[in-house]
Amino acid sequence: MIHRKTRWALAPWRTEDDEKAKELAAALNLPPLVARLLVGRGYADPPSAERFLRGGHELFHDPYLLLGMKEAVERIRLAAERNEKIRIYGDYDADGVSSTSLLVHLFRALGLDFDYYIPHRALEGYGLNRAAIGLAAADGVGLIVTVDTGISAFDEIEYAKEAGIDVVVTDHHEPPDNIPKAVAVVNPKQKNCLYPFKGLAGVGVAFKLAHALLGRPPLEWTDIVSLGTIADLMPLTDENRIMVRYGLDRLRRHAPTGFRALAEAGGMELAAMTSTTVAFGIAPRINAAGRLDHAKRAVELLTTDDYDQAILTALSLDNLNKERQRVVDSIVKEAEQQWSAKCEAAEAKGEEPPPVIVLAGEGWNVGVIGIVASKLLERNYRPVIILGIDEATGMCKGSARSIDGYDLHAALTACDELLDHYGGHQAAAGMSLHRDRLEPFEKRLGELAAEWLTDEDWVPKTAVDLACSVSEATIETIDELSLLEPFGMGNPSPRLLFQGAELADRRTIGKESKHLKLALGGGRRLLDGIGFGMGQLAEGLKPGCRIDAIGELSINEWNGQRKPQLHLHDLHYDPEGEASFPEREQFGLIYQHLRKLGRAPLRGLTERLAKQSGLSGGTVQLIIDVFEELQFIELRDGVMASVPSPQKKDLSASARYREAKQSFEESHSAALRLK
CATH class of the missing domain: 3.90.1640.30 (inorganic pyrophosphatase (n-terminal core))
Structure with a gap:
């Protein structure tokens, strides 16, 4: 068994959406997959889709x-x-x-x-x-x-x-x-x-x-707008989408002096500039000036017409960025050691580790602590606050990053009396306070986490746009996906689910066999998949088995050949092929469908939801029964109606849920004993 690492949240899809996607594909001459993605993202009629695309x-x-x-x-x-x-x-x-x-x-x-x-x-x-x-x-x-x-x-x-x-x-x-x-x-x-x-x-x-x-x-300055908008993680929708699209086009065709110099210093190809290149290539070098030196150097770069001056500044920013990476790695190592010590201390007391990571250190460069917070969030998936302590004054400057469901701005507002200054938004924030207040600060943040977050919130979630088949992953369709660019916050690169895909081949590649390469599909139509850092999964996979995989489609160009490729994010494989008890994200998926429907006839509802979700009819019926018992929905006179504001309850509060889970676990254990 290879378990999925995250909760897969498949976007709701209604029966009537199929018809809308067909109409959109015909009206705008789009591949069906692209049309379905547009409908799923709220651009269901030709005029709105046309405005979004062009x-x-x-x-x-x-x-x-x-x-x-x-x-x-x-x-x-x-x-x-x-x-x-x-x-x-x-x-x-x-x-x-x-x-x-x-x-x-x-x-x-x-x-x-x-x-x-x-x-x-x-x-x-x-x-x-x-x-x-x-x-x-x-x-x-x-x-x-x-x-x-x-x-x-x-x-x-x-x-x-x-x-x-x-x-x-x-x-x-x-x-x-x-x-x-x-x-x-x-x-x-x-x-x-x-x-x-x-x-x-x-x-x-x-x-x-x-x-x-x-x-x-002033379209001539949209290159600068695209940099700030992408770097600050603003949604690439509405005006932002238009400005960034103009800006990226300008960078590819007529990049100003500063951008040309920075691209040369960083080894970036301007002609192939994307929002990803800006986010991970341009922005870190611009940010490096303010983190380790002074931001005026970056302004000088973006406002000069003197290429000789620009290339010298760009090279210095590139060096600063490399130094920034070394500083970040050093602080991350120290922070991880602090966190491990906190976890061990909690375990020795028979307690759980603090729900919010709050770490502080003397000499930690406050210019990079936001990056450190992001790295610890990625590794531990819980809200993180990293603070640098001024040894002389005892004042701490901090930077925070959060998970879904934990609003940092609201949390800091609730800790107002402990803080000297704070600001930010749901996902990222900054603050300052004296080191004497760190302990009550950490305690209060933890209390808020216990109050706001459910068990599900502590598991990373992967949003999935659509389920599709290997046959749809053609070069032509993937080329058309570029119409949805630029990708970023609010308009992410499409994540697709390949459900029950046949595994034609698998092997490991790279140094120390670190990466996984797959071939999905049967016959002559195959889709290559690459899973970075997933090489350890190869032993658990056998050619001919069927897996569920999610990832992003792209074109792999090599030696003049172009082939479709899936960049794997996560996969699930049950080697026994036996039925399994529904996981919480599957309950969530069905609940999204039911909320979207609002009211619907009971007749045919189970079959319809099974088709949309890919779950068995029996599994869907169990989920409906549990939701009725928990009063999330009402079943009356042959009609299902979702309750507008149901009382928050855990699934385990349902007797039907507990009985079904116990029955599954007992039968599963018995089957294993027989083998």
Whole structure:
């Protein structure tokens, strides 16, 4: 038996969706698989699918729909009339660097008197600070325009006003209760802001400011927008999708000086630039400046036309990125040792390890602790907070990453009295506090985890778009999948389920046989699969057996040949081929279908759900019985109706569930004894 490593969450699919997919495929001349993916992602009619696939700048929203945009434009134009000195105030991450760089290009084009300022991550920390405002006043600055920061700087902006400086805030982070009393605040997430798309990155908000000031969308700067949007993990939907698509096309065809230099320094091929290349190639090198040195070096790179200067800067950023990798590896090793010690201490007391990982160390570089947190999250799958301690003051600066179901911003808000500063969103956040408060901080975070999370939440989940067959995985179809690009947050690369696929061959490849290579299908139609780091599974697989596998399709090009390939994420194999008791994700899958239906005739319901889910009719009927007992659904007068807001209950609260599971375990044990 090879068990799946994660919970497979297959997207709901209704019978009527089949017809919609057929109509979409015919109307837009798409392969059936691509049409089904579009329907599954909410683009079920030809007009919406056409806008998603081919929409351009004509679909951009009016920038003046952003609350505060009119006032921001008027104040900047007034500064231009007065020949007033303006200072752009940015952030040190890739989004902040991108936002700052875009406004540098904009203010140059407008002929303004300006400069820019980005705080030093380690020496000043995030956001506006009084010392920087004092420097601005001393330099004769009359207007500060923030980018990717400022929404929480209430006191600092009051201080700026006292110093005779007006402030225009452009930001995209979650607004606090007290919005700064700036000349203008532009943030799509503000209350009463009618802007229809709330997912803009900081650089996206800066782009909309440029759009308003120029009277046209500045497509020539979409390469910078694509960098900040992808790096800040913003959803690649709506305007973001369009801006990033334009930006990637510009990088492939007419990359500006800085990007050309960075690609050369990092060994990247601009002609093949994708959102993945930006995320894992360009963004880390831009971020390295702010993490280990100063972010102004990255701004210089993105705003210069001098290639000689650009290549020197790009090479230095590439070296900084390599140093960043070494620093991260060192801290990860120390953090893992700390975590192991905590787990061992808990075990010695007969307790479970803390539900939230909170680790702190003196000398840990605060510029890279977010990366460290991400790595520990990946290895342990629980919320992680990594903090660097200032030995002299005892103050800790931390960075957090979370799992589904645990809202970091809400958790930090609940710990407000323990924190000096905090900010962020559901999945990532930052905070500062004194080391004396670390123990109660960890305890409170753990209490919230126990309150918010169920048993299922502690198991990683893999979202699966569709079930499909090996015969559908053709080169033509995979080529058409590129129409769905750019992929990223909100529009991930499609993950597909191949259910009961015949295994034609399997072998290990790579150093120390670390990787697994499969051939799926029968006859002449085969699909190669590659599972990185999965080589140990080869011994448990036999040619001719049937497996369930999920992964992403791509084209493998080698020696002039092009072949379909599946990048494996996970697989499941039952060597005995015997029936198994349904797992929790299968209960969840059927529940999604039932909630989607709302009400449906009981007649034929079991068979219909079995066909949609790939489960047996008996398994589906058991799940329906359990849900009825738990009052998740009601069965009355030949009709199934899902309960709108059912009381949260564990499956084990159902007697039917417990009896069926016990019966299965007893019969399974008996079968093993007979063998």
